[in-house]
Amino acid sequence: MAVAQDHASPEGRSSSPFWTIARRDSLAGFLFIAPQLVGIIVFVLIPLGLVFWYSLHEWNVLANTFTYTGAQNYQMLIEDSNLLEVLGATAVFSAGLVVFNLSLALLLAILLNQRLAGITIFRTLFFSPVVVSLVAWTIVWGFLLQKNGGINGMLQVLGIEGPNWLREETTAMISVIVVQVFKNVGLNMILFLAALQGVPNELYEAARVDGAPRFKQFRRITLPLISPTILLTSIITIVGSLQVFAQIAVLTQGGPGLSTTVLVYYLYQQAFQFHFFGYGSTLSILLFLIVAVLTFAQWQMRKRIVFYES
Amino acid sequence: MNYHRALKSAVAALALAMPLGWSCTATAQDAVNLRMTIWSANEAHLKLFNEIAAGFEKDHPNVTVTYESLPFDTYTTALTTQIAGGNAPDMAWIFETAAYDFVNSGALFPLSDTLKATKGYNLEELSASAAERWSKDGKLYAYPFSTSPFAMFVNNDLIKASGAKPPAELIAADQWSWDNAIATASAVGQTGKGGLIVRDFNYQIWQNLASVWNGWGASPWSADGKACTMAEKPMVDALTFIHDAIFKKKAIPGPGENVDFFAGNAAMTITQISRASLLPKENPFAWDLVPLPKGPAGNYALIGQAGLGVMQTGKNAKTAAEFVAYMTNPENSAKLSQFFPSARKSLLNAEVLKKTNPLLSQEQIDKVVISGIATGKVIPGHTGFAQIQQAVRSGLDAIWRPDADIPGTLLKICGQIGPLLKR
Amino acid sequence: MKAELSPRLKTFLYGLMCVLLIPFVFPTWWMATSSVKPISDIFAFPPQLIPESYDWTTYSKVFELQPFVQQYWNSAYIAAVVTIGTMAVSSMAGYAFARIRFPFANTIFMIVLLGLLIPSEVTIVPLFRMFLKAGMVNTHWPLILVPIFGAPSVFATFVMRQFFVTLPAELEEAARVDGLGRFKIFRMIALPLAKPALASVAIFTFLHSWNLFLEPIVFLSSAEKFTLPQALTQYTDAYGGPMWNIQLAAATLTALPVLIVFIIAQKQFVEGLAHTGLKG
Structure with a gap:
């Protein structure tokens, strides 16, 4: 489409008063983004609007009724006695996931950034869970985390009696976090590795000449220089953590009690298991707002925290 | 599972x-x-x-x-x-x-x-x-x-190996009670195999436990479905019995333990008779099908x-x-x-x-x-069952641990599902 | 940090990495080996690292119980189409957001970024109703159209934009003086330079599509249309009881080819990823 326009008047900027450079650029810009923009409108914005519309209704699927109830679902949201616990679990899960994911990713990236023979083999293996299907990965961990499963079997060899991982509140939360981190930490690891390799070597040499110890070099040189990467990976990881659903459903089904019922799982339960589609939609809106606010806050924070931007 | x-x-x-x-x-x-x-x-x-x-x-x-x-x-x-x-x-x-x-x-x-x-x-x-x-x-x-109907499948090979009496003998002697059934399951449980499995229960599908607690005359809610009866004595007694069987007698595999009866790894399982088709054709074991044991409230059946x-x-x-x-x-x-x-x-x-x-x-x-x-x-059912099921399930999680406060937990569950039952 | 390491430090680092590797490697190993164990051995305690007896019939059953080859093809072709489509859509949009000045560009960019923020669970019900009206339920269209144009492609657009922003302006200036139009500049100058970023987009997109779970389960209902992650959950007996070893065999079959491709092409893979433009 843009091609035809371009061919039409190669010297358009002088010969055609209407098709100025700015106008032609505007047209080209719109044409370039059109597929994406239309897709977002059709597959994101309109559905989101519909979800909001549903959230103002009580939708009884079996009785086939769809009644406008105004803010009633939002009233229910405020009065929902489980919601506080669910939001707490969500916060613990997301925070734990981000902290563990980013620190492990950074640690692995630093290790892989060393001059060691066979380092590519390690890099491949650390990255390998990323390409294993999520379902397979979670099912396997489900086996391993059983009371009489593989993890406790290994611990037993070391003479430790392992906990009943998925049945205790604390260990269940740890389990779902850890399973998710091992699956995906490879991605962040590679991004960090790329960032580390982008740090100019001369800076370290200069620091060594000054006699700065390794840890100080890391804190003063490495961290500031890779801070943009840290910011972006943390945004992606946080947003991703709020969407983790299948893993929780497979491993704990939100239990024991409500201890691992994160918001997206709660939403799923209300809408698809209890058939409260109206209330489920209300929870969707809440989830969307949380994600949006968090992302906005992180984006704002970058000015303070990020030391350097290319 | x-x-x-x-x-x-x-x-x-x-x-x-x-x-x-x-x-x-x-x-x-x-x-x-x-x-x-x-x-x-x-x-x-x-x-x-x-x-x-x-x-x-x-x-x-x-x-x-x-x-x-x-x-x-x-x-x-x-x-x-x-x-x-x-x-x-x-x-x-x-x-x-x-x-x-x-x-x-x-x-x-x-x-x-x-x-x-x-x-x-x-x-x-x-x-x-x-x-x-x-x-x-x-x-x-x-x-x-x-x-x-629900019934109990039995692996007589495992039971004989443990030295316990097979259920058929207990039935013949009119001793087929829950106490004796659990004693048998416990004897097998001590050998490292599984004792009794309430199939598909898995510490989630709790309504299948009706196959046990009906022997105590317990039920989760009143006949009209309006009132929670989980905190009443029959249910407390029944769950205490089940709890002992799991955590004291090792007669029922605990939460997070995977044991399969039809693979020959457990002494008994309660399930519907249609599951007879799952009995192994290769390496078969000596099996039997018996009615549910007698509970303190007498004989009963569940369908x-x-x-x-x-x-x-x-x-x-x-x-x-x-x-x-x-x-x-x-x-x-x-x-x-x-x-x-x-x-x-x-x-x-x-x-x-x-x-x-x-x-x-x-x-x-x-x-x-x-x-x-x-x-x-x-089997118990109710309007809005999925939500009630989930509420009871997450409430019962507090019972499936060695040091559980059973009456207290059940009271709490009743507080949770009370409003749901009345709807 | 690039100084030679002492032998003692090296030994320590190797040891540390080996210990850290266990949780990354053991599950895959266990999955592969358990798929040929008799079902009672899967639950053996402590677990068998190497099967004591082998039962290879699980693999033939994988193909008997479901049209597994067809499902494999479904997953593969959907992932391929989605990957190519996403590369086209996101490179164009990314280029425009980075290099072309047009009205409301920033506002539109922000709107597009909204797609990053919305979990698919949120919009699945309205999307289902839309595709039902369009007669596209139980076809592969939703699994192709939504990822290429909808929320999942936004990340790709973001990556492409971050890359194109770093291109020096002089390159384009010269081309414009030569009278090249926008599309030609994009195709002949910008795009060839963007190979690393495109590679990373391709990898992300392929993996995302290959692992997609919720959407196939919602949109597809007949076994010959299923994708692999969905097919994995279908190995059960008539009462919903899982057939563990067969399921693990199927899981191994879905994981191994991707793992092998990854091991062969891991250099390009990792270097492509490293160029996601996320450095700043």
Whole structure:
């Protein structure tokens, strides 16, 4: 489409008063983004609007009724006695996931950034869970985390009696976090590795000449220089953590009690298991707002925290 | 087992399915395609259903019937989501636990008139107790085509190896009580194998524990469904007994322990008799099928039911009802009963049942099947069951630990589900 | 940090990495080996690292119980189409957001970024109703159209934009003086330079599509249309009881080819990823 326009008047900027450079650029810009923009409108914005519309209704699927109830679902949201616990679990899960994911990713990236023979083999293996299907990965961990499963079997060899991982509140939360981190930490690891390799070597040499110890070099040189990467990976990881659903459903089904019922799982339960589609939609809106606010806050924070931007 | 179930309830639950032949209905005005959602994907089942459909299509040349198998674990969720998506089937199997939801909501087309009008149907043959959950205001809204008693499968090899007495001997000596059953399970449990497994319970599907607590006369809520009775003495006693069996006697595998009876790894399992088909053909073990043990409240039985209903929203509800009448007439009921025990009185005799359950002995059929169907209570159900199930499930998690406060926890659960029951 | 390491430090680092590797490697190993164990051995305690007896029939059953080859093809072709489509859509949009000045560009960019923030669970019900009206339920269209044009492609657009922003302006200036139009500049100058970023987009997109779980389960209902992650959950007996060893065999079959491709092409893989433009 843009091609035809371009061919039409190669010297358009002088010969055609209407098709100025700015106008032609505007047209080209719109044409370039059109597929994406239309897709977002059709597959994101309109559905989101519909979800909001549903959230103002009580939708009884079996009785086939769809009644406008105004803010009633939002009233229910405020009065929902489980919601506080669910939001707490969500916060613990997301925070734990981000902290563990980013620190492990950074640690692995630093290790892989060393001059060691066979380092590519390690890099491949650390990255390998990323390409294993999520379902397979979670099912396997489900086996391993059983009371009489593989993890406790290994611990037993070391003479430790392992906990009943998925049945205790604390260990269940740890389990779902850890399973998710091992699956995906490879991605962040590679991004960090790329960032580390982008740090100019001369800076370290200069620091060594000054006699700065390794840890100080890391804190003063490495961290500031890779801070943009840290910011972006943390945004992606946080947003991703709020969407983790299948893993929780497979491993704990939100239990024991409500201890691992994160918001997206709660939403799923209300809408698809209890058939409260109206209330489920209300929870969707809440989830969307949380994600949006968090992302906005992180984006704002970058000015303070990020030391350097290319 | 948890994982599989969980996985599917998690996501497969969203299965909003579409029938294969859905789009072909519009061609001719009279052509009617009826779709029935079912939870079995078993080939033998489907073969029989298709035969029945073919019989109906002979008399109704404009009608075709298709069956759509949805995953067992998440069947109700998937069905409801289809309905929400504007894609309701014409007919659907319904679990006993979800019966109240479907019957009370008005989602189902009343069947009584059609069934009564069908020649030779004999609706009176269906006992009132079997029809109870599926009726409202004297009208039958779904036909209970399967009435399957719970019983106990036993691995006599493991029990003998542990030195305990096999249940058959206990029954002969009139000592088949829960105390003795758990003692046997405990003896096997001490050998490192599993003791007793309440199949599909998995510390999630707690309603299956009714197969135990009914022996104490316990029930989660009152007969009218309005009041929580979980904190009352029978339930406290029953759960204390179960708790001891798990954590003190090692008679029941604890939470997070995976043991499979049908792989030969446990002494006993409580499940529906239809699961006899899971008994291993290679490396078989000496098995037996016995009635549930006697509890402090005496003998009892538990049954699971499945209903077949017609969706009110379908355009062809009348035709669908006629098909239900055909599928469940005496002749086809007899065919169905080889997989799904019928509640029709004429089919509840040892002769018929022996033919349809070749794996079971005459004695097993008499003691377990016939008396089970005759006296059994149906698994607990309620309007809004999914939400109540979830609330109780997460509440009971506090009991499934060695140092549990059982009466306190049950009181708390009643506080949680009280408002839900009253709705 | 690039100084030679002492032998002692090296030994320590190797040891540390080996210990850290266990949780990354063991599950895959266990999955592969358990798929040929008899079902009672899967639950053996302590677990068998190497099967004591082998039962290879699980693999033939994988193909008997479901149209597994067809499902494999479904997953593969959907992932391929989605990957190519996403590369086209996101590179164009990314280029425009980075290099072309047009009215409301920033506002539109922000709107597009909304797609990053919305979990698919949130919009699945309205999407299902839309595709039902369009007659596209139980076809592969939703699994192709939504990822290429909808929320999942936004990340790709973001990556492409971050890359194109770093291109020096002089390159384009010269081309414009030569009279090249926008599309030609994009195709002949910008795009060839963007190979690393495109590679990373391709990898992300392929993996995302290959692992997609919720959407296939919602949109597809007949076994011959299923994708692999969905097919994995279908290995059950008539009562929903799982057939563990067969399921693990199927899981191994879905994981191994991707793992092998990854091991062979891991250099390009990792270097492609490293160029996601997330450095700043």
